[in-house]
Amino acid sequence: MxxxxxxxxxxxxxxxxxxVRVAACLHVTAETANLVRALRxxxxxxxxxxxxxxxxxxxxxxxxxDVADVHGRRGDDAAAYxxxxxxxxxxxxxxxxxxxxxxxxxxxxxxxxxxxxTTTGLVRxxxxxxxxxxxxxxxxxxxxxxxxxxxxxxxxxxxxVRATNILLAGRTLVVLGYGWTGRGVALRARGAGASVxxxxxxxxxxxxxxxxxxxxxxxxxxxxxxxxxxxxxxxRGALRGAHFERMKDGAVLANAGHFDVEIDLAExxxxxxxxxxxxxxxxxxxxxxxxxxxxxxxxxxxxxLAAAQGHPAEVMDVSFALQALAAEHxxxxxxxxxxxAVPPELDRQVAALKLAALGVEIDTLTGDQEAYLSxxxxxx
Ligand code: ADE
Numbered sequence: 001m002x003x004x005x006x007x008x009x010x011x012x013x014x015x016x017x018x019x020v021r022v023a024a025c026l027h028v029t030a031e032t033a034n035l036v037r038a039l040r041x042x043x044x045x046x047x048x049x050x051x052x053x054x055x056x057x058x059x060x061x062x063x064x065x066d067v068a069d070v071h072g073r074r075g076d077d078a079a080a081y082x083x084x085x086x087x088x089x090x091x092x093x094x095x096x097x098x099x100x101x102x103x104x105x106x107x108x109x110x111x112x113x114x115x116x117x118t119t120t121g122l123v124r125x126x127x128x129x130x131x132x133x134x135x136x137x138x139x140x141x142x143x144x145x146x147x148x149x150x151x152x153x154x155x156x157x158x159x160x161v162r163a164t165n166i167l168l169a170g171r172t173l174v175v176l177g178y179g180w181t182g183r184g185v186a187l188r189a190r191g192a193g194a195s196v197x198x199x200x201x202x203x204x205x206x207x208x209x210x211x212x213x214x215x216x217x218x219x220x221x222x223x224x225x226x227x228x229x230x231x232x233x234x235x236r237g238a239l240r241g242a243h244f245e246r247m248k249d250g251a252v253l254a255n256a257g258h259f260d261v262e263i264d265l266a267e268x269x270x271x272x273x274x275x276x277x278x279x280x281x282x283x284x285x286x287x288x289x290x291x292x293x294x295x296x297x298x299x300x301x302x303x304x305l306a307a308a309q310g311h312p313a314e315v316m317d318v319s320f321a322l323q324a325l326a327a328e329h330x331x332x333x334x335x336x337x338x339x340x341a342v343p344p345e346l347d348r349q350v351a352a353l354k355l356a357a358l359g360v361e362i363d364t365l366t367g368d369q370e371a372y373l374s375x376x377x378x379x380x
Contacts, residue, residue, distance in 0.1 A: 001031065001034050001313050001314075001316065001317035001320070001321075002317065002353075002357035003317045003318060003321040003350060003353040003354050003357055004034055004035065004038055004317050004320050004321050004324065005034075005038075006353055006357075007038055007321055007324045007325065007353075008034075008037065008038035008041045008042075008324075009041075011038055011039075011041040011042035011043075011324070011328075012041045012042075014042075015042060015043040016042050016043070016328045016331060016332065017039060017042035017043045017044035017095075017327060017328065017331055018042075018043030018044075019043060019044075019045070020043065020044045020045070020094050020095060020112075020327075020331050021044070021045050021047075021091060021092060021093045021094045021095070022039050022044040022045065022046050022047075022093060022094070022095045022096075022097065022327060023046075023047045023048075023049075023088040023089075023091060023093035023095075023096050023097070023103060023107065024036070024039075024046065024047070024048045024049070024088075024096070024097040024098075024103075025048075025049045025050075025051050025084070025085060025088065025096070025097070025098050025099060025100070025102060025103035026048065026050075026051050026097060026098075026099045026117070027050065027051050027052060027055040027056070027099060027305055027310055028048065028050045028051075028055070028056040028057060028060055028061050028064075028070065028072055029055065029057050029060060029305075029309070029310055029316075030057065030060050030313070031310070031311070031313050031316035031317075031320060032048070032060070032316075032320070033060050033063065033064050034313075034316075034320065035097075035316075035320040035323055035324060036048060036064060036067060036068050037067060038320070038324045039324065039327060040067050040068070042324070042327075042328065044095075044327070046067070046068040046069070047068060047069040047070075047071075047087070047088050047091050047093070048064065048068050048069070048070045048071070048072075049070075049071040049072050049081075049084030049085055049087065049088050049103070050071065050072025050073075050076065050081070050084060051098075051099040051100055051102075052099075052100075052301065052302060052305060052306070053072070053074065053075055053076040053077070053080070053081060053301075054074065054075070054298060054299070054301050054302075054305065054306035055074075055302065055305035055306060055310060056072050056073055056074040056076070057074070057309075058073055058074050061073060069087075069091070071083070071084035071087050071088070072084050085102055085103055085106050086106075088103055088106075088107070089103075089106045089107045089110075092110060093107060093110070093111065094111060094112040094113075094331075095111065095112055095113055095114070095115070095327055095330055095331065096108075096111055096113075096114040096115070097114075097115045097117070097323055097327065098114055098115065098116050098117065098121055099116075099117045099118055099121065099258070100118055100120055100121045100124075100258050100259070101116055101118075101120070101121035101122075101124040101125050104116065104121070104125060104130075104132075104134060105124065105125075105128065108128070108130055108131045108132045108134075109131045109132075111131075111132040112132065112330060112331070113132050113133045113134065113135065113330035113335065114132060114133070114134040114135070114330075115134065115135045115137050115323055115326045115327060115330065116134055116135070116136060116137060116138060116339075117137055117138055117319065117323070118138055118258045119138055119148075119179060119180075119181075119234050119258075120234045120257065120258035120259060121138070121258070122136050122138055122139065122339060123234060125339055126339055130337050130338055130339070131337055132337055133330070133335035133336060133337060133338065133339075133340055134338070134339050134340065135326045135329065135330060135340055135341075135342050136339050136340065136341055136342065137319070137322050137323055137326055137342055139341060139342070140322055140341075140342040140346070140347045140350075141347050141351075142318050142322060142347050142350045142351050142354070143318065143319055143322055143342075144180045145180075146315050146318040146319065147311060147315055147316075147318065147319045148179070148180030148181045148183075148184060149180050149181070149183055149184035149187070150184060150315060151184070151304075151310075151311030151312070151315035151316075151319075152180075152181040152184050152185065152232070152256055152304060152311070153181070153183070153184020153185050153186075153187055153188040154184070154188055154311075154312070155304035155305075155308050155309070155310055155311050155312070156181075156184075156185050156188075156230060156232075156254070156256040156303055156304045157185065157188050157189060157192060158304065158308040158309075159254070159256075159297070159298065159303040159304045159305075159306065159307035159308035160228065160230070160252065160254050160297055160303060160307070162307055162308050163280065163281070163282040163283050163297045163298060163303075163307040164252055164280065164283055164295065164297065165280075166228070166252065168189060168192040168193060168194045168228070169192060169193025169194065170193060170194075171194050171195070171227040171228055172194065172195045172196075172197060172225050172226050172227050172228070173185075173186075173189040173194040173195070173196050173197070173226065173227065173228045173229075173230065174196075174197045174198075174199060174219075174222045174223075174225070174226035174228070174229045174230070175189070175196060175197070175198050175199070175214075175230050175232065176199045176219060176222075176229065176230065176231045176232065176233055176238045176239065176262070177199075177200065177231065177232040177233035177234065177238065177257070178198050178200045178202075178205040178206065178208065178209045179205070179232065179233075179234070181232040181256060181257075182198065182200075182205075182232045182233075183212075185230050185232060185256065186198055186209065186212070186214055189230075190213075190214075194228070195215070196214045196215070197214065197215045197216070197217060197222045197225060197226060198210075198214045198215070198216050199216070199217065199218065199219040199222050199238075200216065219238065219239070219243055220242060220243065220246065223239075223242075223243040223244075223245075223246040223247050224246045224247070224248070226247070226248070226251060227248065227250070227251060227252065228251070228252045228254070229247075229251065229252065229253050229254065230254050230255070230256055230303075231254075231255045231256065231257055231262035231263055232255075232256045232257050232262075233257060233262055234257055234258070234262075235257075235261075235262065236259075236261035236262060236264070237261070237262070237264045238262045238263070239253060239262065239263045239264065240264040240267050241264065241267040241270070241271055244267065244268060244271045244288070244294060245271070245288075247292065247294055248292070249291075249292040249293055250292075250293055250295070251294050251295065252295045252297060253268075253294060253295065253296050253297065253300070254296075254297040254298065254300075254303040254307075255298075255300045255301065255302065255303060256302060256303050256304055257302065258302060260299065260300040260301045260302075262300070263296070263300040265296075265299075265300050268286055268294065268296065269286070271286065271288050271289075271294075272286035272287055272288060272294075273287075273288065273289045274287030274288060274289060274291060275287050279295070282297060282298045282299075282306070282307050283295050283296070283297055284296045284299070317354070317357075318350055318351075318354055321350045321353065321354075322342065322346065322347070322350050325346045325349065325350065326342055326346065329342075329343065329346065
């Protein structure tokens with residue numbers, strides 16, 4: 001993670017977070033460990049709790065114990081998760097780094113500021129009466145392009161393929177939701193040889209999907225055609241009883257949204273009058289009344305982290321570089337309560353560092369071009 005490393009090296013010299021208490025509710029992965037170390041290098045005291053019980057890498061949680069207070073083990077139940085959040089809150093954090101908004105919701109009245117990594121979290125925070133500023137890292141361009149599109153796009157399919165070992169070529173893959181993550185999943189599924197159907201509620205996004213060459217249709221129609229279904233809507237019940245009733249025998253269901261609510265698990269269980277059994281690790285077969293079998297991957301939890309290793313380090317390098325710079329910005333700036341965009345210069349700084357790490361050079365405007373672009377004078 002060269003971009004994060006360069007920030008860590010600067011943090012070691014400048015100590016912009018000296019004495020700042022940072023609490024993080026993130027997926028406990030090797031990449032997150034690098035972020036924690038960068039924050040520590042900047043002088044922060046860091047406490048970390050797992051954002052999802054199936055994404056925790058226990059060896060990482062163990063190894064981080066010497067530099068941070070870590071809560072969470074793989075497979076934890078809801079009570080252990082709540083205990084982790086409560087432990088972070090009791091440490092009176094000044095800055096919270098969040099993945100899903102549970103931590104900021106619990107601590108916003110005491111925070112100097114928060115940083116939110118997910119679309120789901122931002123939807124929740126915008127519906128709240130926030131007492132502190134929150135930087136919407138998820139909406140930074142470097143994050144969307146990298147994390148959502150390329151990171152989730154690849155790792156979602158990775159999770160599905162690792163769990164089921166199916167061939168995507170020749171299958172019909174239905175993507176529910178065409179935000180940045182949906183775009184990534186659709187793009188990569190097409191690249192793997194699948195026919196892709198997109199289901200959307202937003203006309204602009206639906207139009208974009210159509211112009212990209214994907215089939216676009218309501219989910220009830222897609223339910224009859226799909227072999228693999230991926231939910232990335234951020235909402236609940238994107239796949240529910242009415243859809244299960246129409247699906248083909250052998251359909252695979254996976255969720256890549258943050259919470260396990262996008263596939264209605266209660267309705268799936270209710271439809272499975274023929275029984276439920278584990279047919280592979282992380283794959284549950286639900287047998288419907290007429291004998292059709294639906295295969296649920298990773299219990300409907302975020303499949304790229306639960307059935308694979310989440311986004312590759314190259315992707316998290318960009319996301320966590322943004323998080324580190326956003327934490328530094330929050331520590332130094334006086335922002336009012338509410339959700340704020342990440343300053344565009346941070347976005348560009350991270351993109352420039354990533355290009356440098358990749359050894360890619362780009363052009364700069366000439367003086368004449370700069371003058372042209374900053375002038376209102378009539379064009380000749
Ligand atoms: N979110 C998605 N992938 C991740 C990863 N590898 N580490 C931490 N958070 C993530």
